[in-house]
Amino acid sequence: MQHTPAKPADTWSPLYFLASVGAGGLSVTFFMYLMHWVPHPGRTVPVFEDIAAALATGNTALTFAILVALAGIAVFGTANLALLVWNLRKMRGFAASDQGRALAGSNAQTQMMALPLALAMSINGAFVLGLVFVPGLWSIVEYLFPLAMIAFLAVGWLAMRQLGGFIARVTASGGFDCAKNNSFAQMLPAFAFAMAGVGLAAPAALSTNATVAGIALIVSTFFLVTAVLITLVGLILGLRSIMENGVAAEQAPTLMMVVPITTILAILLLRQAHGLGVSFDSHTEGAQTMMMLTRLLSVEVLFAAFGLTVLAATGYVRRFLTGEAISPGNYALVCPPVALSVLTHFWINAGLVNAGLIEKFGAAYWALTAVAIALQVGAVALIAFLHLRHFRAPRAVDLRTA
Numbered sequence: 001m002q003h004t005p006a007k008p009a010d011t012w013s014p015l016y017f018l019a020s021v022g023a024g025g026l027s028v029t030f031f032m033y034l035m036h037w038v039p040h041p042g043r044t045v046p047v048f049e050d051i052a053a054a055l056a057t058g059n060t061a062l063t064f065a066i067l068v069a070l071a072g073i074a075v076f077g078t079a080n081l082a083l084l085v086w087n088l089r090k091m092r093g094f095a096a097s098d099q100g101r102a103l104a105g106s107n108a109q110t111q112m113m114a115l116p117l118a119l120a121m122s123i124n125g126a127f128v129l130g131l132v133f134v135p136g137l138w139s140i141v142e143y144l145f146p147l148a149m150i151a152f153l154a155v156g157w158l159a160m161r162q163l164g165g166f167i168a169r170v171t172a173s174g175g176f177d178c179a180k181n182n183s184f185a186q187m188l189p190a191f192a193f194a195m196a197g198v199g200l201a202a203p204a205a206l207s208t209n210a211t212v213a214g215i216a217l218i219v220s221t222f223f224l225v226t227a228v229l230i231t232l233v234g235l236i237l238g239l240r241s242i243m244e245n246g247v248a249a250e251q252a253p254t255l256m257m258v259v260p261i262t263t264i265l266a267i268l269l270l271r272q273a274h275g276l277g278v279s280f281d282s283h284t285e286g287a288q289t290m291m292m293l294t295r296l297l298s299v300e301v302l303f304a305a306f307g308l309t310v311l312a313a314t315g316y317v318r319r320f321l322t323g324e325a326i327s328p329g330n331y332a333l334v335c336p337p338v339a340l341s342v343l344t345h346f347w348i349n350a351g352l353v354n355a356g357l358i359e360k361f362g363a364a365y366w367a368l369t370a371v372a373i374a375l376q377v378g379a380v381a382l383i384a385f386l387h388l389r390h391f392r393a394p395r396a397v398d399l400r401t402a
Contacts, residue, residue, distance in 0.1 A: 008326045009390045012090040014103075015328035017114035019390075020087060022334030022383050024080035024118075024125040025260070029338055029376040030072030031128050032345040033065050044206050044274060047131050047138045070132065077129045084122045091115070107177055109166045110185070113192045116159035120195035123151050127202070145203040145212050149219070152199040156223060159192045163230075182241040183251035184258070190230035191257060194264040197223025201268045204275030213279040217272055224268055231261055249314040250325075253332035256307030259300045263339035266296045270350060290351035297347050304336055321389075330386050337379040344372035 009016060038054045040046040051070075055063055094100040103109060127148065130137050137144075170176040201220035207213045235258070247255070269292065276282040311317065320327050348368050349360070358364045 007391055009328075012087075012094065013328040014091070014094075014111040014114045015331065016090070016390075017084075017087050017118040018328075018331035018335070019383075019386070020080050020083035020118045021114070021121045022331055022338065022379075023076045023083055024121040025335060025338035025342070026376070026379060026383065027073045027076040027080060027125055027128060029341050029345075029372075029379070030069045030076070031132070032342060032372070033069035034132065036345060036349040037062065037065055043138065045131060048133065048135045049138070051132065073128060073132055077125050080122055080125045084118055087115075087118065105169075105175065107180055107185070109169070110163070110188050113159055113162050113189045116155045116162065117188070117192040117195050119158070120152060120155045120192065120199055123148065123155070124195070124199050124202075127199075142207060142209060142212070145207050145209075145216075149200060149203060149212075149216065152196050153219065156193065156196040156200075159189065159196060163189050178237070178241055179245050180241075180248070181237055182245045183248045184234055184238045184254040185251050186237060187231055187234035187254065187257045187261065190227045190234060191261050191264075193223050193230065194227040194261050194268070197227060198264045198268040198271070201271035201275075204279075205271035207275075208278070210279040213275045217275055220268060220272065224265060227261065227265060231258065247310055247314060249316060250320060250327050251329060252310050252314050252316050253307070253329055255310050256304055256336040257332065258303040259307075260335040260339035262296050262300050262303075263343040266293060266343055266346065270346065286351075286355040290347075290355040290357065293343070293347045293351040297343055300336075300340055300343060304340060307336065321385075326389065328390070330390070331383075334379055334383050334386070337375045337382070341372045341375035341379065344368070344375065348372070 034046045034051060038046045038050055040050040043050065051066060055066055095104065103111060197220045200216055200223060202216070204213045204216035204220060207216065238254075270289070273284040273289065277284065319325055320330060348358075348365065352358045352368075353360045353365065358368075
């Protein structure tokens with residue numbers, strides 16, 4: 001008798017939304033090529049017309065980079081949306097299931113906040129797809145900003161409602177198990193609020209309407225503060241339990257969740273700084289930006305090193321990546337290298353080059369950029385491996401007895 005096992009992803013968990021988030025983040029890493037290498041005079045970001053003009057120059061190296069970027073954005077942007085739809089379908093009826101009820105009464109209730117995180121990531125990703133592939137989008141972009149802000153506020157409201165339900169339950173009746181909080185899993189809400197906040201900050205940087213930019217600055221600041229406070233609380237609670245009980249091995253990737261949160265907040269701050277300069281004549285010097293990005297990149301490097309050390313100590317790769325145990329939390333591993341790659345690009349271009357410390361397209365520039373690209377390539381390989389591991393059914397097993 002032949003028995004074909006189900007795909008691991010058939011046993012759905014809210015953490016599978018991280019697969020969509022990871023794909024969306026990878027599309028942004030490819031957008032970095034266009035953002036920093038394609039001239040876009042008069043605009044904060046490159047659009048279809050800037051890309052077409054750059055291709056028309058006939059520069060072989062730039063043409064190759066643009067084609068790679070376009071392919072990466074198309075592939076991972078599409079994957080982001082497809083995985084979001086797949087997750088939304090799988091989520092139907094989950095709350096009423098035994099697994100859903102058990103999750104709603106445990107520390108893991110906040111895993112459901114992967115939903116607003118994924119929604120916010122997909123809105124950001126759809127904007128990137130529009131900028132790159134839709135001709136003439138920039139001519140109507142001012143009309144799109146209010147709609148985008150409404151969408152992000154709706155996602156933020158969903159995140160706030162979910163977090164409020166969790167806080168109401170654990171404060172009114174208890175039930176939060178501190179001993180089992182031996183990870184940074186409770187930072188997931190901060191990730192969701194940060195993603196909504198960075199989307200709300202986009203009109204601050206891109207809009208020429210001071211009212212729209214001002215509203216964007218205010219509401220994005222609210223989400224910035226919310227994300228920072230939740231991160232600090234999650235860090236304190238998690239570290240205390242880890243020191244007392246040891247880390248929860250399966251949740252060890254969450255120790256690096258500070259990395260993507262930091263990158264998102266860094267982009268949010270850059271957008272706000274640009275908006276303050278354009279709309280309110282409050283400019284930030286290049287050296288100040290360089291130091292801000294250097295501090296945030298230092299935070300990411302430290303937490304990445306911390307997380308990798310714990311992953312090695314717990315044997316995470318052997319147990320949960322290449323072994324028989326399969327965890328949807330594997331997808332949390334994609335976000336840190338993606339975030340490090342994106343922030344490294346900004347650190348080089350908005351920081352070091354803008355401050356005059358290195359020359360754009362010089363030897364030091366490409367040496368540092370190679371680090372960002374290496375992180376991106378590693379993340380691409382990792383998400384491809386995880387997709388095969390989670391979404392491909394194992395080979396049929398022959399259960400016949402001799």
